[in-house]
Amino acid sequence: MSLLEVENVTLKFGGVTAVNNVSFSVEEGEVFALVGPNGAGKSTLFNLVSRFYDPVAGDIRFAGESILNKAPHEIARLGIARTFQNIELFEQATVLQNLLVGRHRHRRGNLFSETLFTPFVRREERRHREAVEKVIDFLDLQPYREKYIAGLPYGVRKVVEMGRALAIEPRLLLLDEPASGLSVEETQDVAYWVEDIKTQMGVTVLMVEHDMHLVSAVSDRVMALADGKMLAIGTAQEVQNHPKVIEAYIGVADENERVVA
Amino acid sequence: MRTVFKTTYDADINLFRHGAQAFWYLSLLALMIVLPFILSDFAIGEMTNVLIWAIAGMGLMILVGQTGQASLGHAAFLAVGCYANVLLQEKLGLPFILSFPLAGVIAGLSGVALAIPTSKLHGIYLAIGTLAVSILVDDLIVIAEPLTGGINGLYAPTIDIFGIQFDRYGTPVRFYGLILFVTVLVVLAYRNILRSPLGRSFAAVRDSEISAQAMGVNVARTKAVAFGISTAITGLAGALMGHFSGIFNNETFTIIISIQMLLMIVIGGLGSIHGAFFGAVVIALLPQAIARVRDGVGALTGTSIAIPGMESAVFGAILILFILFEPMGIYGRWLKIRTYFELFPFYRRDMFRRQRSYLKTERMR
Numbered sequence A: 001m002s003l004l005e006v007e008n009v010t011l012k013f014g015g016v017t018a019v020n021n022v023s024f025s026v027e028e029g030e031v032f033a034l035v036g037p038n039g040a041g042k043s044t045l046f047n048l049v050s051r052f053y054d055p056v057a058g059d060i061r062f063a064g065e066s067i068l069n070k071a072p073h074e075i076a077r078l079g080i081a082r083t084f085q086n087i088e089l090f091e092q093a094t095v096l097q098n099l100l101v102g103r104h105r106h107r108r109g110n111l112f113s114e115t116l117f118t119p120f121v122r123r124e125e126r127r128h129r130e131a132v133e134k135v136i137d138f139l140d141l142q143p144y145r146e147k148y149i150a151g152l153p154y155g156v157r158k159v160v161e162m163g164r165a166l167a168i169e170p171r172l173l174l175l176d177e178p179a180s181g182l183s184v185e186e187t188q189d190v191a192y193w194v195e196d197i198k199t200q201m202g203v204t205v206l207m208v209e210h211d212m213h214l215v216s217a218v219s220d221r222v223m224a225l226a227d228g229k230m231l232a233i234g235t236a237q238e239v240q241n242h243p244k245v246i247e248a249y250i251g252v253a254d255e256n257e258r259v260v261a
Numbered sequence B: 001m002r003t004v005f006k007t008t009y010d011a012d013i014n015l016f017r018h019g020a021q022a023f024w025y026l027s028l029l030a031l032m033i034v035l036p037f038i039l040s041d042f043a044i045g046e047m048t049n050v051l052i053w054a055i056a057g058m059g060l061m062i063l064v065g066q067t068g069q070a071s072l073g074h075a076a077f078l079a080v081g082c083y084a085n086v087l088l089q090e091k092l093g094l095p096f097i098l099s100f101p102l103a104g105v106i107a108g109l110s111g112v113a114l115a116i117p118t119s120k121l122h123g124i125y126l127a128i129g130t131l132a133v134s135i136l137v138d139d140l141i142v143i144a145e146p147l148t149g150g151i152n153g154l155y156a157p158t159i160d161i162f163g164i165q166f167d168r169y170g171t172p173v174r175f176y177g178l179i180l181f182v183t184v185l186v187v188l189a190y191r192n193i194l195r196s197p198l199g200r201s202f203a204a205v206r207d208s209e210i211s212a213q214a215m216g217v218n219v220a221r222t223k224a225v226a227f228g229i230s231t232a233i234t235g236l237a238g239a240l241m242g243h244f245s246g247i248f249n250n251e252t253f254t255i256i257i258s259i260q261m262l263l264m265i266v267i268g269g270l271g272s273i274h275g276a277f278f279g280a281v282v283i284a285l286l287p288q289a290i291a292r293v294r295d296g297v298g299a300l301t302g303t304s305i306a307i308p309g310m311e312s313a314v315f316g317a318i319l320i321l322f323i324l325f326e327p328m329g330i331y332g333r334w335l336k337i338r339t340y341f342e343l344f345p346f347y348r349r350d351m352f353r354r355q356r357s358y359l360k361t362e363r364m365r
């Protein structure tokens, strides 16, 4: 049984079919990359798995069970964490507080015990902090612990968002363009982290990424998507050389040229 | 400058960040306990008033400053708490020690009832929705005359706790002490919420509903809880206001009060407990200050001036000045002054300026 199974999923925005009868499955323990030109429907697929959108057809299963009857906030509790393409952090809070929100699914106190801040809540807080410190060490975020997000540079925010998703302690991690806008060195870090997330933490990764170097360095399997349709699936090498994929990218290049001319 | 050297996680979990901070807050509390024995009855009354407004301000602050939900209807919950407290005492014969917390519970539940239908509303729409509640409650008080006394209002009885009387005029020091006790409890509850998962889920909803959901935060429920806690505290403040003013009617809790409460926490500084207190000082003492200035000017020029609406105008002017020059409120200004002295002489002008963060597209260029 695959960890995540997407089966014949279709989603329309008005006249646009953003995702068109797409099927794929992600195996436990692998790094699976989604590639494709802008507007291919990659982020929309993430939003479908996050339950922000309802598919018009098809099914999405996690660990064998359909998640279509779940609310968006129940997805984290299943063990699916994600980052956003356009960074969605809690701006008026510190890095530490952001990461601690990631622990929300492990919350065991309630309104009353927390208002009284019982010894139980204190022990829980220590436990959450310990888990978050592991993430901070892993991602080298120590210098930013007490900093407010609103003042942080773009590259650090990207890392904090990844950290917040890791604080959930997920089984499946969805990364939407983790390296976009990062420098070469920062992208290199992301490659190591993704590798370690897979091998050391045993977390399955589903990743959208445009940087083909990063994709071929870390992913076990790659799926190419264009105009909401699946083009090819296989190793990075296979997908890059697939005639349909080349056509889709060249088609885009042609359009760009026409715009310029 | 102080460098806090942390050796355990508890340093961040504790009520106070370090010993010196604990010392200052406990000194402040000690001063608040001692003051009434030195001050005049009039001054004690003013301080009591400030504390009651601070409680109301903390109630609204949890919703607006912490959870990011606007409310222009909080006077309604002052009213709910106030009427519930007095009616439970008068009609059901409950003692204050029961009617007071129950008034908070009733106000809190009515807040939750309001949050459920409005959980999808944001910003200005939520403000208008809550504003409607304020007007509605005003009308309901008039309509339900047999119960509420309509425009004639109700009298609040003297508070009696196990035979000990707490009266604003009869025993002002004791009355002040009771209010101070409630204030401390509310501050503690507020702090506890802030340092626990609940407070962080409030901040999450405030800053990004979409990623709050992705973190497993049930947004609608969190908003309802925030409304409930906020209106419960506001209800408690309302109950105390009733006992403080002695007599009240629908006019005591008009829409103007709702607006003033919102202005109070903005002027004080959104998102902090300090802000609620600073704002309360301004709102409670401003009428006195204006009266003093007016009398002074009158004596100087030999005329007597009475401009209707003066208070609201001054209040509005202060608000505009704050939004223009100190959007972080009095508390924000205080932080800057404190940092200035802590770092003296190394303070830089731009120290509190937001660092600009770059978007992806800007970096790519």
Ligand SMILES: Nc1ncnc2c1ncn2[C@@H]1O[C@H](COP(=O)(O)OP(=O)(O)OP(=O)(O)O)[C@@H](O)[C@H]1O
Residues within 6 Å of the ligand: A013, A016, A018, A036, A037, A038, A039, A040, A041, A042, A043, A044, A045, A085
């Ligand atoms: N909320 C929305 N409403 C309407 N149309 C949308 C919405 N979200 C996405 N779309 C459309 O769906 C299509 C797929 O968008 P999506 O964001 O999934 O692309 P993507 O593959 O992530 O592209 P990129 O690489 O630019 O991030 C696009 O045509 C987009 O315009």
Ligand SMILES: [Mg+2]
Residues within 6 Å of the ligand: A042, A043, A044, A085
């Ligand atoms: Mg995208």
